Amino acid sequence: MGKTLFEKIWDTHIVQEVTDGPSVLYIDKHFIHEVTSPQAFKGIEDRGISIFRPAHIVATADHNVPTLNQHLPITDALSRFQVDTLIENCKKHGIELYGLGHEHQGIVHVIGPELGITQPGMTIVCGDSHTSTHGAFGTIAFGIGTSEVEMVFASQCLLQTKPKLMRINIEGTLGKGVVSKDIILYIIAKISASGATGYFVEYAGSAVRALSMEARMTICNMSIEMGARGGLIAPDQTTFDYIKGRTFAPAGAAWDTALAYWQTLYSDADAAFDLELTIDAATIEPMITYGTNPGLGIGITKKVPTAADMQDEGEQKNLAKALEYMGLTAGQSLMGMPVQHVFIGSCTNSRIEDLRLVASLVKGKTKNPNVQVMIVPGSQKVAKQVVQEGLDIIFREAGFEIRQAGCSACLGMNEDKVPAGEYCVSTSNRNFEGRQGAGARTLLASPLTAAAAAVNGVITDVRTLL
């Protein structure tokens, strides 16, 4: 029987099988950031051991950095100490750091791909659940906890149990105004926030093949929001064209060798999956969430569900609690509802293509005066490109505020927060209670739908503006 894409990568990274236990899995690339690494460095030092393969580690500061005045010292003392600790640890252990002020700095899941560090066939980990993003290149990439960061520091390996495998085929053509964020929000709404727990998910089908790398990253990024440890997509010409010529991409003869290997990375026709789903791309509408987990989403023209739509008492209770927090009513339509904030950014949707999409919609328009709009590019490189392409002029004329690179209002660790009780249409990945600030009410959507809300000041079916 043939092998799946996942198995092809997994099998070549197994150092050792443990009897009745997990396998020793070799890790090719380890990304670290300021928030989930300090305790791991401390752990290594307490054990009196050194970092086994520092050259396999790349560090950046992203979660806890300000998005204004990055050239000045960080004003929040705790944040400054955490970022300084990263600098010190990287220096001490010989780790490459793309910190504040460095031209490569940015959100860890944006810079890995854009620098050509992320390459097909790799195993990649990071102390961040959205590490699944890198799976868009045909990698096994997943988020880990700090103890596991320490394990990779110590041995460049992790003890892992092979997950179950799911394939989701998205076939056909997407409708007007529907983008990759809508695909993944649709899938999560369909299978729930825990529907893929225990699985790695391969995304396949003609609609996925037709997507750019940026769009594929958005899909893989949110795999964790349905419980999957990771998601992946077989590399193809789109992937190879994206990687070629990037800073750390192989070149010359090394490129040819790499490419020959990458071209073998796909699921064989007779490979078996534990679960397989097929979705018709044409049925997907622009999506928006109404609740407090990413699975609570609907097509923009649909109504918020009622208790009668729920399968059991537990779900009814969850719905009631979510709607109470969100200040919404069962059965209502979201369209036309005023919002106070629009956040365009995060490892889900802060790449140049996302910002081009936003610019294409808002060009020549201005934001509604009742909405504050913040655009946070995913990296210094994206920020530079925004200026080179003149998108900054479009955004400024529209009244959008452009910030510096970082995770920002996606998780509300820095100053970029949404006030309690106010609504924010956000291109990020989580709408949990308090995620964007205590009491903040987050509605997840695509960059296009977010831009439409910015222009109209209310939740809008973006298709009416196209």
Added chain:
Amino acid sequence: MNKINTIHSRFVPLQEENVDTDQIIPARFLKATTRDGFGKNLFRDWRYHNDNELAPKQDFILNDASYSGQILVAGKNFGCGSSREHAAWAIKDYGFLVVVSSFFADIFKNNALNNGLLPITVSEAFLASIFALDKEATLSVCLKNQTITIDATGAVETFEINAYKKTCLLNGYDDIDYLISNKAAIENFEKNRA
């Protein structure tokens, strides 16, 4: 790491599903550089009004002094969301040694196991029977036999745990000890694929 084998204790019932790690420990508390002291901020925004320790939310279970114990019992899909290990540290630091649910998110489960916090997956029916108990009731956990028992009724359920992880918890070993002991195999692997 601490060893775990038998625990006999009252429990704290948190009857919520999809409890995400942002609720367990909100992001603003992740600025620390040590593993200590997260317990006081466990479920911070569910515990206090306006982040004020002097204004506890009376209906939240951790604020009800009539509940106590080393076992936290919660609804399905516990620990979903962010990979922050701070969630496991906060639960442990608060004083829990066991979390019982009918379903755990993957990364949280690993983080718990790596910190000597035992996640026990039980059936929906067994979970419901725990939630139905009165607040004085006790549970007994035996990792060696992989059982959890409702002491008042004698109802018992066995739970699954990876044999390797079980050995680690029973003996207080962690993965790093194991991985370091295999360095030769790792170096050999690197040599062979180069």
